[in-house]
Amino acid sequence: MTSYTTFFGDGEHSFRLTPAQIGELEAKCGSGIGMIANRLFSRSNFTQADVTETIRLALIGGGTTPKRAHELIVAYVDGRPLIEPYELAARILERTLLGNPHEDQRK
Template sequence: MSDTSHTAYFGDAEYTFRFTSELIFELERKTGAGIGQLCTRVFANAFTHTDLLETIRLSLVGGGVAPKRADELIATYAVGRPLIEIQPLAIAILEARWLGKPKHEAARG
């Protein structure tokens, strides 16, 4: 099975971002869009603020961060930040789930 996680520095530390199927269902519910439509919106700069915030928040939970802590991280490091700072992270998270890690990256961990 392909690794669909993404690891990146966010706010105060490096975190793993991961979507399980259950969290994709929750993301679809929160954003009102299917995962394909959501990816299209985010990749094409036609996203809502909620698309970005919920992508990051829910994938933090999927990566092992407690839900309350994920909420705190989003409130502190995403809500008031320029969109150009948080969109690339949301794109990377969604790309990892959509495409999996490139073989050379997955081999490194």
């Protein structure tokens, strides 16, 4: 699984959806990972949970404690227009499904 590191909220954070986080994401969103990604990639019919849970769970998969991941969501996602965190959620799913195009996959 490929991680993605970028600035979010208060600093640089690593985001990674492991198989365990993918399972939890699917349960929280009531859809398979492909359907969640399809909704985000097409920019239609996505839900708030698709965005917030993707980011929260990827923070945890990237090494952030669950408590801190929740705090970051409350501080920088909840109550904000969904388009702001939307791009981050889409990038996380892109890396999860497609990997990093700049990384040699033959290693």
